[in-house]
Amino acid sequence: MKTVEKIEKEEIINLKFSRKEVLQEDVKRKQRNFELMRAQALGNLLKNKVNITFETADEKVFQVSTTVWAVGSDYVSLKKNLFIPINAILEVE
Template identity: 75%
Template sequence: MKTVEIIEKEQIKNLKFCRKEVLTDEQSKKRRGFDLMRAQALGNLLKNKVNITFRTEDEKLYQVNTTVWAVGTDFVSLKSDTHIPINAILEVD
């Protein structure tokens, strides 16, 4: 099992993401979508933070504790004009 590196949201801009989907089954993708929408609501209404675990182009795993500002069709928008491709996200807690 790979180790997950904890990073700050400001470091995300320095990472490269692949275009490949990290989740393999439809149920996991639906769950991720639900969790992202919940995180967006928590972020906008209560300013709550969530942990987002994601994979980069070089197959490394990272986790960031942040507020989700918006969820689009392809990207999640965080504070400080930072974005993570949805297809790179493994888990949202």
């Protein structure tokens, strides 16, 4: 795997994302969706943070520790009106 750079959620606004899907296996995409829904429940009920690892358009890999407020069909909503495209997310822990 590529080097993972940790960033603050406020830096996400400066990143560009690709439309390509970063997970090729259907099983991994289903697991990602399950983990995102779990993160949303933890965020809304307990204000717990999760680590989201994602890839940008220039294929750099970043990790952010944040609270997930909502999961849509295409994007994950974070605090301060920030969004990450679901297709860019590699892992949720």
